[in-house]
Amino acid sequence: MSDNKHITHPEDAKRIDIHDPFEVSNWKSALNCTEAELKHAVAQVGTYADDVREYLSKR
Structure with a gap:
């Protein structure tokens, strides 16, 4: 993993x-959600971005 914390996208976009x-900050922006919503979605469906994106689209 890179030490560059100014990357505008996650290193493992999956x-x-x-x-x-x-x-978390990058994903909040990318998915247009709050940190609480992001963490709740990950707790519900796991860490795969596509699953989280789908879960959040149903809110």
């Missing part, structure tokens, strides 16, 4: 790492 604040 998974969401909710323990990395920079990834």
